[in-house]
Amino acid sequence: xxYRKNQLVELAITEITDQGSGVGRLDDFVVFVPFAAVGDRLxxxxxxxxxxxxxxxxxxxxxxxxxxxxxxxxAFGRCGGCAFRHIGYKAELAAKKNWVESHxxxxxxxxxxxxxxxxxxxxxxxxxxAVYPVGLDKDGNAVAGFFALNSHRIVPQPDCRLHxxxxxxxxxxxxxxxxxRGVPVYDxxxxxGVLRHIYLRQFKQNELMLCxxxxxxxxxxxKAFAEMVAAKFPQVKSLLLNVNKREANAVLGERxxxxxxxxxxxxxxxxxxxRISPGSFYQVNxxxxxxxxAAAAELAMLKQTDVVYDIxxxxxxxxxxxxxxxxEVIGVExxxxxxxxxxxxxxxxxIKNAKxxxxxxxxxxxxxxxxxxxxxxxxxxxxxxxxxxxxxETVASLxxxxxxxxxxxxxxxxxxxxxxxxxxxxxxxxxxxxxxxxTANTETVALLVRxxxx
Numbered sequence: 001x002x003y004r005k006n007q008l009v010e011l012a013i014t015e016i017t018d019q020g021s022g023v024g025r026l027d028d029f030v031v032f033v034p035f036a037a038v039g040d041r042l043x044x045x046x047x048x049x050x051x052x053x054x055x056x057x058x059x060x061x062x063x064x065x066x067x068x069x070x071x072x073x074x075a076f077g078r079c080g081g082c083a084f085r086h087i088g089y090k091a092e093l094a095a096k097k098n099w100v101e102s103h104x105x106x107x108x109x110x111x112x113x114x115x116x117x118x119x120x121x122x123x124x125x126x127x128x129x130a131v132y133p134v135g136l137d138k139d140g141n142a143v144a145g146f147f148a149l150n151s152h153r154i155v156p157q158p159d160c161r162l163h164x165x166x167x168x169x170x171x172x173x174x175x176x177x178x179x180x181r182g183v184p185v186y187d188x189x190x191x192x193g194v195l196r197h198i199y200l201r202q203f204k205q206n207e208l209m210l211c212x213x214x215x216x217x218x219x220x221x222x223k224a225f226a227e228m229v230a231a232k233f234p235q236v237k238s239l240l241l242n243v244n245k246r247e248a249n250a251v252l253g254e255r256x257x258x259x260x261x262x263x264x265x266x267x268x269x270x271x272x273x274x275r276i277s278p279g280s281f282y283q284v285n286x287x288x289x290x291x292x293x294a295a296a297a298e299l300a301m302l303k304q305t306d307v308v309y310d311i312x313x314x315x316x317x318x319x320x321x322x323x324x325x326x327x328e329v330i331g332v333e334x335x336x337x338x339x340x341x342x343x344x345x346x347x348x349x350x351i352k353n354a355k356x357x358x359x360x361x362x363x364x365x366x367x368x369x370x371x372x373x374x375x376x377x378x379x380x381x382x383x384x385x386x387x388x389x390x391x392x393e394t395v396a397s398l399x400x401x402x403x404x405x406x407x408x409x410x411x412x413x414x415x416x417x418x419x420x421x422x423x424x425x426x427x428x429x430x431x432x433x434x435x436x437x438x439t440a441n442t443e444t445v446a447l448l449v450r451x452x453x454x
Contacts, residue, residue: 016095020083020440039065067091080149083440108414270321273348277337281314299447309375316342331356386412396423403448
């Protein structure tokens, strides 16, 4: 049977994709439906039709899934942040487990079950970092919020339930200041204007870092802005500007300007004293991070004689949290400020058996030629795009007994594990730590063992 755009069909939802859309089938024809739930019986309107699949929107919920709950966010369905405010948390975790296992089977050729799903201690208000794009509404007033899904259209959102309430309060005051003072708002089409993004981070004792990303060398009315922030938000201990004049979509430029405070924030995580520069990576879910690190440590099966390489180490928190259990930790990170943070974090925590190198991870073999010992355990924690083949080949050439691969994208992780399988490493165990509740994101930890026969 042929289907057409705007056609209405009845559909039973049987699974959820890794983008958070429901999946229904009409014989062999697949329909993807955002904001559906497993067990829904829906009337769906086709909005885009291809030969073997289509995208639809819910026209009517005929029989609701038992997993359904009322959404608690007025922007849900318009903002591109959350995918799961319409189903219970247990159902969300089940969906995430299913698609992680599917990624490993389809993309990695690895038939393995997730051995443990670790829930987040907090489902709402857990994110300690937020980036709000700034634009103009139809009346020419500045607004901030989040991009709609697959677009750069800003959905104003004064109080996102993923973030601390104070983030929304600060954003509201920044936008009011922008409108009252006439600070030019950045236009990505013409590459004109000044204010691009509002960037917020929260650390221990509710201390905050506020940074405005600007398309200029200075902020108009910077002194008045700093005075306003100091008067209304004493929790802001570091106030900065980030200069980003590039036309690309990357949020941050390379240069930071400190308006008030030190520009570097302090925290403590898993027993490690941390200093974090504004551009350095730091786990966004502070409450769940220790659970993730504990899972990684358990899978690593560490011994006091082990040398651990922490690749993509950032500010060093994972490697430093393990240092007391091993002979030596060697961290590798390409970002200079993060390496500086990691070295200082080791000193502040009294850790003397850790070294950190600023270098591209694919050049690991250079460390061996410089006299560093080969690793017994390698920890990989790459960005969403995963590891390049050159890096994986280099890691395998160092012949560690165990590789612990932490990933925020199980699709690229599965791809990389397939490559590692060809290099002599087998996935022995896979766990899921939910670092990103209510979103279509996961964090997974895989243990790979050299020459392991399963």
